[in-house]
Amino acid sequence: MNCSKCSCKLSERDKIIKCVNCANSYHVACSSLAIVNYEIFIKKSESWAYYVCEAVKLGVKKPQESTSLDPDLLSKINNIYLAVREIKKSVSKHDSLLSELNKKLDEVSNQLRDLGTRTTALENRMDSVLLYYL
Numbered sequence: 001m002n003c004s005k006c007s008c009k010l011s012e013r014d015k016i017i018k019c020v021n022c023a024n025s026y027h028v029a030c031s032s033l034a035i036v037n038y039e040i041f042i043k044k045s046e047s048w049a050y051y052v053c054e055a056v057k058l059g060v061k062k063p064q065e066s067t068s069l070d071p072d073l074l075s076k077i078n079n080i081y082l083a084v085r086e087i088k089k090s091v092s093k094h095d096s097l098l099s100e101l102n103k104k105l106d107e108v109s110n111q112l113r114d115l116g117t118r119t120t121a122l123e124n125r126m127d128s129v130l131l132y133y134l
């Protein structure tokens with residue numbers, strides 16, 4: 001199997017990453033993914049999308065492949081992409097927690113409403129008892 005970017009053979013010794021969009025494999029160095037991020041991906045079993053595939057998925061005209069792209073710039077772009085994904089996950093998690101809290105608040109509100117109804121009924125009974133004995 002060859003790297004889809006540089007066309008060199010991918011060996012078992014190489015750090016390899018696979019695009020979730022096109023299913024092609026890349027050397028980590030060819031993917032613009034920093035080695036540190038690769039190690040995090042492996043630990044977290046994260047999915048990765050090649051920037052060309054991601055651009056196409058987002059509706060951007062397929063960019064021309066270029067071997068002259070600055071690796072530092074690509075790494076920074078990739079790090080921003082990773083940060084955005086983490087923010088989306090965090091927002092999704094917080095939305096879920098907020099939804100759960102709203103459900104619990106609705107339950108408490110219903111219980112308080114029921115308690116108010118019961119309290120009113122008890123007050124009416126007490127008034128009836130007091131009127132009976134007075």
